[in-house]
Amino acid sequence: MNSFELAARLRTVLPSNSVLHDTEDLKPYECDGLSAYRQLPMIVALPQTEEEVVEVLRICHASKTPVVARGAGTGLSGGALPHPKGVLLSLAKLKRILKIDPFARTAQVQPGVRNLAISEAAAPYGLYYAPDPSSQIACSIGGNVAENSGGVHCLKYGLTVHNILKLRVITIDGEILEVGGEGLDAPGYDLLALMTGSEGMLGVVTEVTVKLTPRPEKAQVVMAAFNDIRKAGNAVANVIAAGIIPAGMEMMDKITTQAVEEYVHAGYNLDAAAILLCESDGTTEEVAEEIERIGAIMNRSGATEIKASRDEAERLRFWAGRKAAFPAAGRVSPDYYCMDGTIPRKRLADVLSGIEALSSKYGLRCMNVFHAGDGNLHPLILYDANRPGELALAEEFGAQILQMCIKAGGTITGEHGVGIEKIDQMCSQFEASELEIFHAIKAAFDPEELLNPGKAVPALRRCAEHGAMHVHRGEEKFPELPRF
Amino acid sequence: MNSFELAARLRTVLPSNSVLHDTEDLKPYECDGLSAYRQLPMIVALPQTEEEVVEVLRICHASKTPVVARGAGTGLSGGALPHPKGVLLSLAKLKRILKIDPFARTAQVQPGVRNLAISEAAAPYGLYYAPDPSSQIACSIGGNVAENSGGVHCLKYGLTVHNILKLRVITIDGEILEVGGEGLDAPGYDLLALMTGSEGMLGVVTEVTVKLTPRPEKAQVVMAAFNDIRKAGNAVANVIAAGIIPAGMEMMDKITTQAVEEYVHAGYNLDAAAILLCESDGTTEEVAEEIERIGAIMNRSGATEIKASRDEAERLRFWAGRKAAFPAAGRVSPDYYCMDGTIPRKRLADVLSGIEALSSKYGLRCMNVFHAGDGNLHPLILYDANRPGELALAEEFGAQILQMCIKAGGTITGEHGVGIEKIDQMCSQFEASELEIFHAIKAAFDPEELLNPGKAVPALRRCAEHGAMHVHRGEEKFPELPRF
Numbered sequence: 001m002n003s004f005e006l007a008a009r010l011r012t013v014l015p016s017n018s019v020l021h022d023t024e025d026l027k028p029y030e031c032d033g034l035s036a037y038r039q040l041p042m043i044v045a046l047p048q049t050e051e052e053v054v055e056v057l058r059i060c061h062a063s064k065t066p067v068v069a070r071g072a073g074t075g076l077s078g079g080a081l082p083h084p085k086g087v088l089l090s091l092a093k094l095k096r097i098l099k100i101d102p103f104a105r106t107a108q109v110q111p112g113v114r115n116l117a118i119s120e121a122a123a124p125y126g127l128y129y130a131p132d133p134s135s136q137i138a139c140s141i142g143g144n145v146a147e148n149s150g151g152v153h154c155l156k157y158g159l160t161v162h163n164i165l166k167l168r169v170i171t172i173d174g175e176i177l178e179v180g181g182e183g184l185d186a187p188g189y190d191l192l193a194l195m196t197g198s199e200g201m202l203g204v205v206t207e208v209t210v211k212l213t214p215r216p217e218k219a220q221v222v223m224a225a226f227n228d229i230r231k232a233g234n235a236v237a238n239v240i241a242a243g244i245i246p247a248g249m250e251m252m253d254k255i256t257t258q259a260v261e262e263y264v265h266a267g268y269n270l271d272a273a274a275i276l277l278c279e280s281d282g283t284t285e286e287v288a289e290e291i292e293r294i295g296a297i298m299n300r301s302g303a304t305e306i307k308a309s310r311d312e313a314e315r316l317r318f319w320a321g322r323k324a325a326f327p328a329a330g331r332v333s334p335d336y337y338c339m340d341g342t343i344p345r346k347r348l349a350d351v352l353s354g355i356e357a358l359s360s361k362y363g364l365r366c367m368n369v370f371h372a373g374d375g376n377l378h379p380l381i382l383y384d385a386n387r388p389g390e391l392a393l394a395e396e397f398g399a400q401i402l403q404m405c406i407k408a409g410g411t412i413t414g415e416h417g418v419g420i421e422k423i424d425q426m427c428s429q430f431e432a433s434e435l436e437i438f439h440a441i442k443a444a445f446d447p448e449e450l451l452n453p454g455k456a457v458p459a460l461r462r463c464a465e466h467g468a469m470h471v472h473r474g475e476e477k478f479p480e481l482p483r484f
Numbered sequence: 485m486n487s488f489e490l491a492a493r494l495r496t497v498l499p500s501n502s503v504l505h506d507t508e509d510l511k512p513y514e515c516d517g518l519s520a521y522r523q524l525p526m527i528v529a530l531p532q533t534e535e536e537v538v539e540v541l542r543i544c545h546a547s548k549t550p551v552v553a554r555g556a557g558t559g560l561s562g563g564a565l566p567h568p569k570g571v572l573l574s575l576a577k578l579k580r581i582l583k584i585d586p587f588a589r590t591a592q593v594q595p596g597v598r599n600l601a602i603s604e605a606a607a608p609y610g611l612y613y614a615p616d617p618s619s620q621i622a623c624s625i626g627g628n629v630a631e632n633s634g635g636v637h638c639l640k641y642g643l644t645v646h647n648i649l650k651l652r653v654i655t656i657d658g659e660i661l662e663v664g665g666e667g668l669d670a671p672g673y674d675l676l677a678l679m680t681g682s683e684g685m686l687g688v689v690t691e692v693t694v695k696l697t698p699r700p701e702k703a704q705v706v707m708a709a710f711n712d713i714r715k716a717g718n719a720v721a722n723v724i725a726a727g728i729i730p731a732g733m734e735m736m737d738k739i740t741t742q743a744v745e746e747y748v749h750a751g752y753n754l755d756a757a758a759i760l761l762c763e764s765d766g767t768t769e770e771v772a773e774e775i776e777r778i779g780a781i782m783n784r785s786g787a788t789e790i791k792a793s794r795d796e797a798e799r800l801r802f803w804a805g806r807k808a809a810f811p812a813a814g815r816v817s818p819d820y821y822c823m824d825g826t827i828p829r830k831r832l833a834d835v836l837s838g839i840e841a842l843s844s845k846y847g848l849r850c851m852n853v854f855h856a857g858d859g860n861l862h863p864l865i866l867y868d869a870n871r872p873g874e875l876a877l878a879e880e881f882g883a884q885i886l887q888m889c890i891k892a893g894g895t896i897t898g899e900h901g902v903g904i905e906k907i908d909q910m911c912s913q914f915e916a917s918e919l920e921i922f923h924a925i926k927a928a929f930d931p932e933e934l935l936n937p938g939k940a941v942p943a944l945r946r947c948a949e950h951g952a953m954h955v956h957r958g959e960e961k962f963p964e965l966p967r968f
Contacts, residue, residue, distance in 0.1 A: 102725075103721065103725055103830055104828060104829070104830050105724075105725070148674075161674070161677075162646075171917075171921075175917040176917075177915075177917065177918055177921065178918075179918075181893070181894070181895055182828040182893050182894070186895050187895055187896055187897045187901075187902050187906070187910060187913060187940075188902070188910065188913075188914065188918075188922050188940070188941060189678055189681070189682055189686075189922055189925055189941075190632075190645070190674075190677040190678055190680065190681060190682075191918075191921065193645075193674040193677030193678065194673055194674055194677065194678050194925075196674065197673070197674060198673055198674075202673075214727030237587065240589075241586075241587055241589070243698030283773065285769055285770075285773060286769075286770055286773075289767065289769060289770075344588060344666040345588070346587055346588050409665070409666050410665070410666070411665055411670050411671055412671055413671045417671075418671050418672070422671070426671060426672065429671060429672075430672065431661075431662075433655075433659040433660075433661065434661055434662075434663075434672075434675075437655075437661065437675065437928065437929065438672050438673055440927075440928030440929070441673055441678075441925060441928050443924075443928065444921060444924030444925050444927065444928050445921065445924070456671075456672070457672060457673075
């Protein structure tokens with residue numbers, strides 16, 4: 001079936017204006033948040049109901065057409081990059097909040113609902129949806145499920161997988177699956193967890209039941225400055241080792257604080273090699289006690305300055321700087337490459353030193369800003385795409401950071417997913433036998449590989465061509481990080 | 485290969501005394517905690533190392549011999565019931581604690597390590613392993629992973645899946661998989677969650693890395709009495725709706741409190757239709773504040789008596805009664821059948837009324853004792869196996885309870901698993917399309933169905949023969965529970 005025939009076929013089940021086929025209409029869908037990769041899809045389908053999603057999938061299945069599902073397109077690993085011979089299936093029009101149940105503390109929503117819109121709808125009941133990716137104004141819950149998104153608060157409140165109860169999923173052959181349930185556990189294999197983070201490879205989500213969390217009475221944040229990035233890394237480990245789970249624990253290095261300070265005037269210590277932001281939430285008494293304990297630990301860990309936010313305005317100002325880190329990177333460098341790796345917390349100081357060494361080696365600056373509490377790094381490699389060779393250098397620098405994460409017992413992604421960006425690093429992360437299991441699971445849902453082909457899990461052939469040696473994860477076997 | 489040849493073959497890779505073949509040696513393995521089902525295995529293998537596990541699985545794979553893995557054998561759904569033509573693979577000898585890392589707050593252990601032994605080993609560091617099934621003195625962590633076990637504390641601290649980080653798993657063809665990692669999230673599909681609770685159908689666990697939790701400074705428990713079981717059910721929902729996550733919230737009805745009181749002298753209110761035990765843990769100040777709030781909610785919910793434990797001895801006495809509920813059932817009835825279903829918390833009062841009605845209908849008493857906070861019911865149906873027909877009546881009563889759980893939007897198991905016991909109820913819980921996905925996942929790991937055949941996921945053929953109508957879960961479609 002050629003693209004005109006397929007478009008015509010799709011128009012028998014969708015309103016005509018919900019099937020886009022002209023190049024200029026397709027253009028807005030050519031990339032997601034990873035704009036270094038661009039590709040026009042053959043057709044864009046914009047269903048408005050679950051029935052229409054089922055019909056689109058049935059047609060694609062019958063005609064062996066690849067399907068790439070897309071939420072808000074804010075993803076940073078190219079998971080929603082279109083397939084040139086495929087249908088880009090946008091879930092943007094499925095954006096109804098079907099039900100808020102304040103008693104059961106759940107919300108039942110369609111996939112196109114924005115992350116923040118759920119919290120807004122739940123606010124009158126004193127509830128909110130806890131996972132808060134930086135893109136939460138724009139990103140949709142369907143995409144959050146596909147990528148198992150995190151955010152500043154996920155240290156205390158968990159990732160997407162910990163905050164959802166039930167999914168309705170359409171398989172490639174148009175079957176409706178309900179996975180999960182309202183109870184704490186479900187019999188059978190854990191399909192809810194399997195679907196979450198599967199990057200659109202196993203099915204298309206048409207409904208999500210999320211847990212809602214009571215809004216804490218009070219929140220306060222401590223800003224601690226350190227003259228040595230290793231001390232800051234150890235302070236993070238010390239807070240956690242003391243049994244405190246902060247509502248958020250973020251670190252920024254000197255380049256970052258300097259870049260954001262002139263922009264948001266957060267009141268950061270600009271002489272510090274690194275600052276930590278550590279938030280406590282709960283009842284007023286709990287917060288007062290925890291903030292005191294956090295302050296004492298920062299002090300013992302060698303902080304040169306410790307400030308607790310005095311009021312809500314100051315708390316928001318402290319966070320505004322952190323949230324502006326990515327835009328601020330755009331002010332100090334023409335281009336930047338945002339990495340996403342996760343390491344065991346106790347290796348923070350080592351890996352930060354390693355990144356510093358790599359920065360000297362490649363002659364490229366790197367801003368370090370990240371979810372320190374859960375070991376999720378977001379190094380921003382600064383480069384100038386107009387200087388010949390710098391993009392390639394930045395990419396090599398980035399790949400070295402990810403290899404270092406694996407060697408430190410961590411992983412190549414924290415919350416941005418694998419998508420197309422890190423598909424080759426998957427060859428380093430996993431053994432062939434593990435990738436084979438992934439492929440077999442994929443085949444259980446989608447034997448013809450029509451859903452998001454070429455993403456998330458590399459073909460074994462690709463790994464062989466890429467020539468990646470599998471670096472077995474786990475520090476036990478690689479106690480030493482490479483020296484640069 | 486006949487059983488003698490197979491035993492000889494196994495003795496080439498295991499010490500001779502680790503391969504049991506004589507009937508009297510096999511006898512102790514004929515059942516697990518669900519002793520109504522008994523079956524001698526063909527052979528019992530008792531490997532002592534991971535390498536030996538790999539060798540046993542390779543031999544079974546090559547000879548197409550079914551393999552049933554077994555931990556401590558405390559399971560209550562017959563998940564470790566032997567296969568008459570298979571090898572019973574006991575992991576009991578893999579019982580080393582490989583490492584306690586107090587800084588990362590993890591323990592790396594072999595599958596045969598007892599649940600409580602992990603907490604004992606972690607105690608010097610002020611840490612413990614949170615999931616605490618009633619059988620925790622005896623049950624092993626490998627079995628906990630296979631069943632995704634819970635316990636009194638799982639309301640606040642999560643199920644097994646929330647408390648493990650990494651698994652080493654041997655596939656049926658002897659490949660070693662490492663799933664999960666020390667970071668918060670891992671790329672690829674979530675095999676850690678998929679393995680957890682898969683009841684020995686996908687692989688054999690040889691190593692578990694668990695999270696350790698800091699022991700709280702203080703714990704206190706409130707005992708609240710109610711003259712109406714519906715009020716007690718609503719009190720549970722009210723506590724949760726107020727944003728409190730108790731460390732444990734358990735309910736017992738009148739038959740249960742009376743049966744246990746004369747046995748443990750816990751100080752329960754014996755006139756109450758139901759009592760609730762609700763625990764708070766944390767710092768001394770947190771506990772004081774939370775206990776006050778819990779008391780106020782119990783009061784508003786209509787409690788006729790509210791007592792907070794005055795010291796640690798009284799707290800332990802309050803819990804001793806709860807923990808003795810199963811043995812106490814043995815004192816008031818010659819036989820009992822322990823059920824395990826989960827329902828949304830808000831349906832507690834409805835389902836309890838339904839069980840009361842069923843109890844009258846079948847003329848059998850039923851003790852209700854359960855993890856109220858997470859909606860996990862453990863009705864104990866009392867019967868006398870010596871009276872003709874009573875076992876069959878008890879089983880029918882039990883099946884009706886599970887159907888009611890499904891209709892209330894819940895599931896047929898909370899923490900005991902499906903095993904052999906509830907395999908037919910799986911036909912009611914799931915649609916054929918959902919069961920097909922389960923089978924396809926099974927085939928991805930074990931296409932010849934050698935691992936624990938006949939358990940957990942029913943063949944579609946079996947469902948057809950069983951004649952179960954699929955009762956679609958979710959109260960939306962079945963707002964009314966059946967009237968008896």
